[in-house]
Amino acid sequence: MTEAGQFIQSEIRARGPMPFSRFMQLALYHPQFGYYRRGKQIFGREGDFYTAAQLQPVFGRLLAQAISQCHAPAQPDGRVIVADWGAGQSDLRESLAGFDYRAVDVDRDETPERFRGIVLANELIDALPVDVARREGGVWRESRVAAKGDGFVWCDGPNLEGEWLDYAERAACQAMWDSAAAIIELPVGLRSCIEHIDRKLERGWIVLFDYGYTSRELMRFPQGTLLAYRRHQAYDDVLADPSGSDITAHVPFDELRRQARVLGWNELRFETMGRFLLRAGEADQFNKALAASTEAASARLRLQLKSLLFDIGEMFRAVVWEKV
Ligand SMILES: C[S@@+](CC[C@H](N)C(=O)[O-])C[C@H]1O[C@@H](n2cnc3c(N)ncnc32)[C@H](O)[C@@H]1O
Known part of the structure; x- marks a missing residue:
């Protein structure tokens, strides 16, 4: 078993079955054993999955154009923090070198205490820990993770109540699920x-790309959306290999947009990522995005653009807010 698996086993033995969000967090x-913290190659061809951010330079060039077009507020020194x-x-660091690029992740934060500028987030929300709830016989219960042998199994947790019961009931109703069994993720993280982003961004734009569902699209996922990724394959059994594979949950966009409204963010766009990138590049007919010095490089960039506009571009959504 992985070291993370052993750590989780010992916590379950000491405290009993754990919420899935705790399992996913660990x-x-x-800090030592986690999938994102072990320093293993996880992105790109030699890793477990690709994101748009590896489609360089075209993704970065189009983002740079989009950022220039939105005239985001600058810092007092005139620079725009991205x-x-x-x-x-x-x-994205190299493609966005024309701005004041700062990386933020669970183990680092290059931004000042408070800043003006732009927050970009690509595939951030699908990586946040979620809880899991299951409805059977009309009753919503949390599903927790128990230890079995040297592996893990799902078990029934407490009945849902309060805010998360309302969330699950509302979602099931909007998805028009009848009373049959259903599983839903609760976006507890x-x-x-987003409150952390809100505290740090004084004024500016938030541009987020991810995959997920609206309330009506949830209809397609009565068994939930959790998936594990390893070596470019997706697996349903998210308990099988803690820290050996990525674990993701689709983003519930309407809940994200509702929470952003509560923070006072003004939503400007909710569209496919392809549409967002098309608008960024069409101003100069994609000349900057596709600039290349050899025919082979040019062919590679055209393939990247096709993927960004039509393949992942149609699967992913872009949400853009302004915070004034
Ligand atoms: C799927 S990866 C995407 C990485 C990169 N944006 C890309 O597109 O290649 C998700 C990233 O979000 C980070 N992350 C997860 N929770 C976070 C949080 N609360 N704040 C900042 N980063 C977080 C993870 O450590 C991981 O690097």
């Missing part, structure tokens, strides 16, 4: 993450 972010929130391996 599996991904334990805070890459959930920066991972900071793939979302509020503290």
Whole structure:
């Protein structure tokens, strides 16, 4: 078993079954053993998954154009801070060198205490810990993680109540699920993450890219959306390999947008990532994004653009807010 697995086992033995958000927190972010903290190659071809941020330079060039077009407020020294929130391996640093690029992740924060500028977040929210709830016989109960042998199994936790019961009931109703069994993730880590951004960003823009569902699209996921990724394959069994694979949950966009409204962020766009990037590049007919010195490089960049506009571009959403 992985070291993270052993750590989780000993915590369960001492305290009993744990909420899935605790399992996910330890599996991904334990300071020594967590998937994102072990220093292993996880992004790109030799890793477990690609994100748009590895489609360099085209993704970074289009973002640079989008940022220039939005005239974000600058710091008193005239520079525009671009805070890459959930920066991972900071793939955007080079393409955004024309701005004051700052990386933020669980183990680092290059931004000042409070700043004006832009927060960019690519695939941040899908990596935040979630709890899991299951409805059976009309009753919503939390699903927790228990130890079995040297592995892990789901077990019933307490009945949902309060805010999260309301959330699950509302979601099930909007998804038009009948009374059949259903599983839903509860985004328990979302509020503290966006409140953290809100505390640090005095004024400016927040631009977020991720995959997920609106309330109506939730209909398609009656068994929930949790997935583990390893070597470019997706697995349903998210308990099988703590810290050996990534674990993600689709983003509940309407809940994210509701929480952003509560913070007073003014939503400007909610659209596909492809549409957002198309607008950024069409001003100069993609000349900057596709500038290359050889025919081979040019072909590679065109492939990147196609993927960003039409493949992942259609699967991912962009949400843009202004904070004044
Ligand atoms: C799927 S990776 C995306 C990395 C990068 N943005 C990219 O597109 O390649 C998610 C990243 O979010 C980071 N992360 C998770 N929770 C965070 C939090 N609360 N604040 C900042 N970063 C966080 C993870 O450590 C990880 O680097």
